[in-house]
Structures are given as structure tokens and as C-alpha cells.
Amino acid sequence: MKNTRRVYLYPRFERFWHWTQAFLILFLALTGFEIHGSYGIFGFENAVHLHNNAALILIVLIIFTIFWHLTTGEWRQYMPTTKNLKAQLEYYLTGIFRNAPHPTRKTSLSKLNPMQRLVYLGLKILFIPIMVFSGLVYMFYRYPINGEIKSLGINDLTPIAYIHTLGAYILLAFVLVHVYLITTGHTLSSNLMAMITGWEDLEEEEADMLTGEQPEQNKKDKKP
Amino acid sequence: MKNIATFFLSVILPLLIITVVLRDASRENKKLEELRAEFSIKHIPSVDHSKHPDLQRDFDNPHEITATCISCHTERADEVLANAHWNWEREAYIEGRGVTYLGKKNLINNFCTGILSNEATCNRCHIGYGWTDNTFDHANPYNVDCLICHDNSGLYDKARGGAGYPPPGLDFQTIVQQVGLPQKDNCGYCHFYGGGGNNVKHGDLENALLTASRDVDVHMSADGANLNCQDCHQTTNHQMLGRYYGVSSDNTQRATCEDCHGTFPHIDHKLNEHTIKVGCQTCHIPVYAKVNPTKMHWDWSTATDRIDGEPYEIIDTLGNLLYTSIKGDFHWVQNAVPDYIWFNGTADHHLISDILEPNDTILYINTLFGEANDPLSRIYPVKIHTGRQPYDTENRTIIQAKLWDAQPGEGALWIDLDWDEALQAGMDYVGLPFSGSYDFIESKMFLMVNHMVSPADQALQCEDCHSRTGGRLAGIEGVYIPAQTTYAGIDYFGMLMLFLAFTGICIHAIIRYLSWRKN
Numbered sequence: 001m002k003n004t005r006r007v008y009l010y011p012r013f014e015r016f017w018h019w020t021q022a023f024l025i026l027f028l029a030l031t032g033f034e035i036h037g038s039y040g041i042f043g044f045e046n047a048v049h050l051h052n053n054a055a056l057i058l059i060v061l062i063i064f065t066i067f068w069h070l071t072t073g074e075w076r077q078y079m080p081t082t083k084n085l086k087a088q089l090e091y092y093l094t095g096i097f098r099n100a101p102h103p104t105r106k107t108s109l110s111k112l113n114p115m116q117r118l119v120y121l122g123l124k125i126l127f128i129p130i131m132v133f134s135g136l137v138y139m140f141y142r143y144p145i146n147g148e149i150k151s152l153g154i155n156d157l158t159p160i161a162y163i164h165t166l167g168a169y170i171l172l173a174f175v176l177v178h179v180y181l182i183t184t185g186h187t188l189s190s191n192l193m194a195m196i197t198g199w200e201d202l203e204e205e206e207a208d209m210l211t212g213e214q215p216e217q218n219k220k221d222k223k224p
Numbered sequence: 225m226k227n228i229a230t231f232f233l234s235v236i237l238p239l240l241i242i243t244v245v246l247r248d249a250s251r252e253n254k255k256l257e258e259l260r261a262e263f264s265i266k267h268i269p270s271v272d273h274s275k276h277p278d279l280q281r282d283f284d285n286p287h288e289i290t291a292t293c294i295s296c297h298t299e300r301a302d303e304v305l306a307n308a309h310w311n312w313e314r315e316a317y318i319e320g321r322g323v324t325y326l327g328k329k330n331l332i333n334n335f336c337t338g339i340l341s342n343e344a345t346c347n348r349c350h351i352g353y354g355w356t357d358n359t360f361d362h363a364n365p366y367n368v369d370c371l372i373c374h375d376n377s378g379l380y381d382k383a384r385g386g387a388g389y390p391p392p393g394l395d396f397q398t399i400v401q402q403v404g405l406p407q408k409d410n411c412g413y414c415h416f417y418g419g420g421g422n423n424v425k426h427g428d429l430e431n432a433l434l435t436a437s438r439d440v441d442v443h444m445s446a447d448g449a450n451l452n453c454q455d456c457h458q459t460t461n462h463q464m465l466g467r468y469y470g471v472s473s474d475n476t477q478r479a480t481c482e483d484c485h486g487t488f489p490h491i492d493h494k495l496n497e498h499t500i501k502v503g504c505q506t507c508h509i510p511v512y513a514k515v516n517p518t519k520m521h522w523d524w525s526t527a528t529d530r531i532d533g534e535p536y537e538i539i540d541t542l543g544n545l546l547y548t549s550i551k552g553d554f555h556w557v558q559n560a561v562p563d564y565i566w567f568n569g570t571a572d573h574h575l576i577s578d579i580l581e582p583n584d585t586i587l588y589i590n591t592l593f594g595e596a597n598d599p600l601s602r603i604y605p606v607k608i609h610t611g612r613q614p615y616d617t618e619n620r621t622i623i624q625a626k627l628w629d630a631q632p633g634e635g636a637l638w639i640d641l642d643w644d645e646a647l648q649a650g651m652d653y654v655g656l657p658f659s660g661s662y663d664f665i666e667s668k669m670f671l672m673v674n675h676m677v678s679p680a681d682q683a684l685q686c687e688d689c690h691s692r693t694g695g696r697l698a699g700i701e702g703v704y705i706p707a708q709t710t711y712a713g714i715d716y717f718g719m720l721m722l723f724l725a726f727t728g729i730c731i732h733a734i735i736r737y738l739s740w741r742k743n
């Protein structure tokens with residue numbers, strides 16, 4: 001067993017954002033599929049109100065998070081790269097069974113492996129905007145204003161509902177795989193604990209690579 | 225633990241608070257309060273007709289009474305002469321037909337079929353005296369029957385088979401001294417009994433409305449708003465708002481819920497948004513015929529049957545007439561659940577001169593227009609009355625039968641029980657050809673359900689329509705109804721994707737576990 005060192009990987013806001021978003025997405029799925037008619041838990045009327053309110057809260061959270069990403073520069077974490085992408089895929093498909101080392105090292109400047117970068121970027125710039133947009137149209141294609149009901153001119157909700165439902169299935173599949181991949185960290189629970197406490201036990205050599213406090217190392221990293 | 229507490233405080237608590245605040249149903253609907261205040265002020269008559277010198281006498285014939293009314297209300301007769309209640313026809317534009325003049329005067333219905341050749345009995349419900357046949361003078365103001373609408377004594381009546389005349393022996397002096405604005409039972413004298421008996425035709429208009437509780441009708445019941453018919457069917461110069469699409473065709477002069485309640489009646493905006501596509505009646509009249517059953521089917525083809533040469537009747541244990549030799553078979557339904565259709569306020573009617581297409585198996589007595597893509601269309605509840613009516617198999621037209629006469633031997637079905645004679649006599653009267661060969665065809669008529677509005681807490685709930693199976697609007701096409709509408713492709717694809725993801729995870733986890741044990 002190599003020596004490990006505790007590293008502060010996820011700051012307070014990031015963890016707050018992550019868990020709030022996780023809860024909201026699961027809650028939106030729970031209420032959303034009731035609105036879809038898949039089952040009955042809250043009752044249709046309650047499900048609609050809960051879904052719409054949770055959606056608005058999520059949108060507020062997303063706005064704050066965009067601000068956070070921009071001001072902290074954390075958006076760079078999601079810049080896609082093909083470097084090690086194949087290696088990461090091979091790790092999940094074969095290496096993990098041979099107890100091979102993770103092909104990418106986790107640092108506070110590069111928390112995400114190339115697959116995560118690609119998938120999370122897709123989530124951020126494609127799927128969540130699609131869900132938010134289709135959801136807002138669904139919510140406001142008819143809206144009350146000045147004592148009357150106005151319409152966005154959309155006569156048929158079918159394509160909107162179609163996209164929103166399909167997106168919900170894709171997001172659910174993502175969550176399923178995401179939750180499983182949490183267990184593929186240093187130990188079964190290390191990723192989970194990191195996202196809860198902010199601190200992760202990284203192997204010594206990885207910890208050495210930590211660059212947040214070591215600008216020189218950072219420069220070195222960037223030069224091939 | 226601190227994080228979990230923060231999470232609950234920052235996420236779940238606000239969510240709960242927002243939800244509870246938005247769902248607060250105790251907030252008052254101010255508009256409704258204003259309406260209650262407005263309509264609790266009842267009309268006080270400005271005239272006591274019992275003090276009027278011209279009315280301190282008895283009258284020999286009803287035309288004299290009308291003349292006396294007109295002597296003071298000098299212009300009112302002219303107003304009545306322009307009313308559809310008087311003319312039994314209206315000018316209307318119908319797509320594909322142009323300008324038409326249709327009404328009870330010349331249209332076929334799905335009950336007693338039509339007035340032509342039967343005027344003396346049908347026109348008991350005409351607001352006039354003496355419409356016995358098509359020679360009736362619609363221009364003569366002295367033919368107007370003022371009393372059928374304005375009698376407040378409850379003593380006035382019209383004779384069976386009397387073409388609108390009262391029966392002999394009425395105490396006119398008492399009656400004329402108690403005239404006033406029409407009350408519910410004035411309108412109900414005809415409108416409750418359409419089709420030949422109480423609640424037969426409409427299903428939502430019947431004499432129980434005079435005594436019913438608020439559960440039956442929030443507007444008309446004494447313990448509800450206790451409204452008169454004219455409070456909604458607002459009347460100016462004897463022209464009433466309101467359309468009955470068994471005879472009407474165009475989207476004008478309608479009496480609507482929005483006239484009083486506006487287009488923004490709910491506290492919950494999600495419900496208000498429904499008003500764009502869903503008529504108020506759809507949710508607020510969950511069932512009709514709440515007190516007495518209404519007739520849903522009338523099969524004329526079984527009429528004229530006899531037992532031992534005698535006509536007979538079959539009555540069920542509840543007192544409903546199931547069969548009578550003069551009319552055929554009936555089906556009755558109480559607490560009927562409406563059907564639902566798109567409707568934009570315009571309608572067409574099957575005219576007696578219309579030719580059935582060779583492959584027509586159903587004769588639509590009327591057609592209510594509307595579809596999902598039409599911005600004027602909304603979903604409304606209807607009573608669909610089905611029947612079987614005689615039609616000419618060679619000319620392929622519907623046939624007007626002669627049903628009634630004062631005496632036997634004139635071809636009246638209800639007296640002579642002979643279809644051939646009745647059909648011939650009816651078509652002779654109308655002046656249209658009859659080949660002599662006939663059969664019965666399935667017929668359908670659509671009647672809007674507008675009355676018997678339930679208290680708000682008995683309105684349909686979300687799940688009544690927003691439900692995967694058995695929703696009220698299961699037959700409505702062209703609109704996405706959340707929870708009801710599904711696209712099998714999406715759900716199969718989605719479930720398959722989730723299944724594959726889950727299976728992949730399981731296989732991956734098993735291999736990881738096995739290789740971990742090996743190492």
C-alpha cells in the first residue's frame with residue numbers, strides 16, 4: 001500500500017451545487033415520470049407543482065453555478081481532450097479487472113479524466129440546456145399575464161413533450177452509470193467521500209502532482 | 225452530518241415552503257364573491273298588474289289577452305315576432321351550404337323526428353296560438369302567447385294537441401293579474417320536457433332543477449345562487465343569448481360561462497391555462513341527468529308491434545318506459561358521463577332534402593365542427609343520442625313520418641300504427657318524393673351539456689383526464705394530454721436504455737468482484 005495524502009479537491013460550493021443538483025434531478029425524474037403517467041405517488045396535481053417548483057430551483061442553481069464556473073475558472077476542467085481518452089476507456093473495460101493503475105491522475109487543477117470531461121461537457125452544454133429549454137416551453141407555452149392567458153403560439157405540445165421525456169430517460173441512464181462509476185475510485189467509497197467532505201485520499205505520488213499550491217509544478221505539467 | 229443538515233435546510237425546506245404556499249387553497253376567489261353579491265340582489269317588479277284596470281275582467285279567448293298586453297306594451301309584440309322562439313328558424317351561414325334558414329320549423333331531430341305534419345301536438349310548445357299547419361300566420365302579433373313565458377301564477381297551461389292554445393276552463397282573470405318576468409318554470413314548461421317527457425331530450429334540463437340541491441346545479445338551486453334562466457341567457461328586447469346546436473349553426477349570440485366568470489376564474493394558473501383548449505363545462509359538469517334519467521337511444525324500427533292485436537308498453541321497475549308500440553325501444557341513463565368532442569361553435573344539420581351517400585351507415589342529425597388545430601375549438605361535454613330512423617332506400621333521404629292526428633284514419637303512426645301510411649302521409653305533407661320502400665338507419669345527434677354545473681369541489685380532478693388508462697378524454701385526438709398521451713417508441717427506447725445500462729453495470733461489477741477475489 002502506497003502512502004496517501006489528504007487533498008482538498010471539492011470546495012464547499014461545488015459540493016453544495018453537486019448534491020443539490022443530484023437531489024433535484026432525481027426529484028424531477030420522480031415527479032416527471034408521474035406526470036408522464038408511469039406511476040402515481042404524489043397525485044398528478046401535486047406532482048406538477050412539485051416538478052415545476054423543483055425545476056425553477058434547479059434553474060436558479062444553474063445560473064449560480066455558471067457564475068461560479070466563470071469566476072473561478074473551473075470551466076477549464078471541462079475542456080475536452082483526446083489525450084488518454086482511449087486509455088481511460090480501456091481502463092474501464094479491462095484494466096480495472098487487472099487492478100491496473102488509473103491512467104489519469106487526479107489533481108485539483110484537473111479533477112476530471114478525459115471521459116468525464118467529455119460526458120460532463122455534453123451534459124452541461126447539450127443535455128441540460130435541452131431539458132431546461134424544453135421544460136420552460138412546456139411550462140410557459142401558455143402563461144397567465146394581466147388577467148388573461150397568452151400563448152407562445154405552439155399549438156401542439158407533442159414534440160416538446162417528446163424531447164423532454166427522451167431527455168429524461170437519457171439523464172436517468174447517465175445517473176445510473178455515474179453512480180456506479182463512483183465506486184471505481186481509489187477505494188469503493190473514496191470518490192463518494194470526496195464529494196461529501198471535499199477531501200480525497202490521493203496516493204502520495206499523485207499528491208505530489210498537486211499543483212494548486214505549487215505553481216512551478218503546474219508549469220511543468222503543461223509542458224510535454 | 226453538517227453537510228446533510230445544510231442540504232436539507234437549503235434544498236428541501238425551501239421546496240416544501242414554496243409548494244405549500246403555492247398550493248394554499250384558502251385564498252378567496254374575489255370574482256366569485258363579487259358575482260354572489262351581484263346576483264343576490266333580486267328583481268323587484270315595478271308594476272303590480274292586479275291593480276291595472278284593463279285586467280279587472282275575465283277573457284273569452286287568449287287572443288284578447290294578447291291584444292290587452294299589446295295595448296300597453298306597444299312594441300313588445302314586434303320584438304317577439306323577430307325571436308327564434310316565435311319563428312322556430314334562424315338565418316345562419318353554414319360552410320358548404322351558404323345562408324340557411326333552419327330551426328325546429330324544418331329540421332329533423334333524433335327524438336320525435338320533426339314537427340312537419342305534427343304541428344298541432346308538437347307546437348303546444350310554440351309561444352303562439354294556432355300553429356296547426358304551415359298556413360300559420362307568423363306576422364300576426366295577436367297570435368303571440370304572452371302568458372306561457374310571463375305567467376307567474378302557475379295556473380296557465382297549454383292543451384295537448386291544441387297547437388299552443390290553452391285548455392278550456394282556465395281562470396284567465398287570476399292569471400293575467402299575476403304576470404311578470406319569466407321564472408324557471410316558465411322556461412321549463414317547454415325546455416324541461418323536450419322530446420316528449422321530463423329530461424328526455426337534454427339530460428341537463430329537467431323539472432328537478434326547480435327543487436334540486438346545490439349538488440345538482442350550483443346556479444339554479446335555491447340553496448345555490450338561485451339564478452333565473454335569464455341571468456345567464458341575458459335578454460334584451462326579447463332576444464335571448466344562448467344556442468342549442470340541435471337547431472343552431474353559428475358561433476354568435478352564445479351564452480357562455482365566461483360572460484360572468486371571465487377567462488381567468490381559477491386561483492391556480494395551471495387550471496386557467498386549460499381554458500384555452502378546454503371548455504368550463506368539461507370539468508365542472510362531471511355527470512348529467514343527476515336526478516332523473518335521460519333518453520340515450522330511441523329505436524323507431526321496433527314501433528308498431530302489437531300483442532294480440534293491441535299496442536302495449538314495457539315499463540321497468542324504476543318507471544322508465546322501455547318500449548311502447550307507438551314509438552319503439554328506449555334506453556335511459558341516470559348520472560350519465562358525457563362524451564367529449566372538439567367544438568368551435570358552428571354546426572351543420574342533416575336536412576330532410578339531403579341525400580345519403582351510398583356508403584353512409586350512420587345518419588348524423590347534426591354535426592358539431594371543431595378540431596385540435598382550430599384555435600376557436602375547445603373540448604366540450606356532449607350527450608350523444610343515438611337512434612334508428614326511417615329512410616327512403618331508393619331516394620336515400622330521411623323520411624318525415626306523420627305521427628299525430630286528432631282522429632284515426634289520417635295516417636298518424638301514433639293512432640293507426642302503420643308505418644307505410646305514416647311515412648306516405650308525412651312526405652305528402654312536406655311535399656317531397658317518397659319511393660314507398662324504406663328501412664331504418666342508425667342516427668346520431670350531439671347535444672351540448674351546459675347545465676347541472678356541480679360545486680367546485682365536485683369538479684373533475686386532474687387524474688380524471690391525466691391518467692394512462694380510462695381517462696375522460698381518451699377519445700380526444702390531436703392534442704398532447706400529459707399522463708394520457710404516450711408514444712410507445714420513447715418509452716420502449718428509454719426502458720431499453722435503462723435496462724442495458726443496468727445490465728452493463730451488473731456484468732462489470734461481477735467481473736470486478738471475481739477478479740478482485742482472484743487477486
